[in-house]
Amino acid sequence: MENPRGLLEIEVSRAFEADRGCPQCYLRDESGRRYIHWTLHEYVNDGSFRARFRDAFGMCPRHWELMIAEDDVLGNAILLEALALQVSNRLREASEMAKGLSASGTTRRKRKRSLDVVLPDVVHRDLCPACRVEITSEDGYLSTMGSMIADGTVDIHTAGSNLCFDHIIKTAKYLPSHLYGNLLQVSSEQTLRMAQDMGRLVDAVRPGVLPSGLAQDALKQVIRALSLPTNQARQ
Ligand SMILES: [Zn+2]
Ligand SMILES: [Zn+2]
Numbered sequence: 515m516e517n518p519r520g521l522l523e524i525e526v527s528r529a530f531e532a533d534r535g536c537p538q539c540y541l542r543d544e545s546g547r548r549y550i551h552w553t554l555h556e557y558v559n560d561g562s563f564r565a566r567f568r569d570a571f572g573m574c575p576r577h578w579e580l581m582i583a584e585d586d587v588l589g590n591a592i593l594l595e596a597l598a599l600q601v602s603n604r605l606r607e608a609s610e611m612a613k614g615l616s617a618s619g620t621t622r623r624k625r626k627r628s629l630d631v632v633l634p635d636v637v638h639r640d641l642c643p644a645c646r647v648e649i650t651s652e653d654g655y656l657s658t659m660g661s662m663i664a665d666g667t668v669d670i671h672t673a674g675s676n677l678c679f680d681h682i683i684k685t686a687k688y689l690p691s692h693l694y695g696n697l698l699q700v701s702s703e704q705t706l707r708m709a710q711d712m713g714r715l716v717d718a719v720r721p722g723v724l725p726s727g728l729a730q731d732a733l734k735q736v737i738r739a740l741s742l743p744t745n746q747a748r749q
Contacts, residue, residue: 519658522654522655522658523658523662523667525541525655525658526541526655526658526659526662526668527662527667527668529541529655530668530672530673530676535676535678535735535738535739536676536677536678536681536738536739537659537676537677538652538655538656538659538677538678538681538684539678539680539681539738541651541652541655542648542651542652542655543648545647545648545651545652546577546580546644546645546647546648547580549643549644549647549648550577550580550581550584550644551584553581553589553643553644554581554584554586554589554590555586555589558589558592558593559592563643564596566640566643566646567593567596567597567643568596568600569635569639569640570639570640570641570642570643571597571600571601571635571636571639572593572597572642573642573643573644574642574644574645577642577644577645580644581593604633604635604636607632608632608633611631611632612628612632615628615631615632652684656681656684656685656687656688657688659673659685659688660685660687660688660689661688663689663693663697664689664690664693670693670696670697670700671700673685673697673700674696674697674698674699674700674701674703674704675700675701675704677697677701678738678739678740678741679701679705679739679740679741679742680741680742680743682697682698682701683742685697705739705740708736708739708740711732711736712732712736715729715732715733
């Protein structure tokens with residue numbers, strides 16, 4: 515039987531072979547997608563999932579979209595009923611608290627803080643449960659890839675030319691610095707090629723002309739490769 519490390523190595527190798535943009539983005543997104551799938555089929559009534567879902571006040575917009583795409587109206591409706599009841603109750607309680615706060619002489623700063631007083635669990639809510647799963651699995655995949663680069667199972671050239679900017683940054687933790695230096699060099703050269711591609715696109719399209727589907731794809735590819743995440747920060 516394969517140990518978990520072996521299984522992770524197989525997944526990392528397959529992600530490099532899949533040729534779907536950054537292999538680490540692919541693995542991370544897949545772990546979120548698997549979680550969404552199993553959530554709807556197995557965990558909708560599971561106590562620990564329900565608690566996480568409640569403490570996060572539902573899911574982030576990206577994962578709600580995946581939930582809806584699963585086409586399970588019953589599962590989604592069960593979760594949304596619970597969320598709507600929770601939100602309605604909290605808004606009612608907060609309304610009573612807000613009315614009770616002294617309105618006289620409140621400064622702008624005090625008013626700003628009142629959200630923290632009446633709805634502290636919303637302000638400090640937990641991360642979306644699916645984002646949390648993605649972050650945990652990302653750590654495992656990155657550390658596996660780091661070992662695979664170090665022992666030569668993953669070619670540093672392949673890694674440097676396929677990883678997005680975000681995952682190049684995140685790989686720093688998992689590689690000795692001389693190898694990380696090589697990885698950064700490959701990535702820098704790859705990004706220069708993207709700049710040159712964009713330069714050719716700039717020359718090819720006239721100003722004000724909407725890009726064709728092919729050009730749209732090229733733009734999206736560069737955006738994906740260079741975007742740093744903001745949506746996974748604590749919401
Ligand atoms: Zn990535
Ligand atoms: Zn999420």
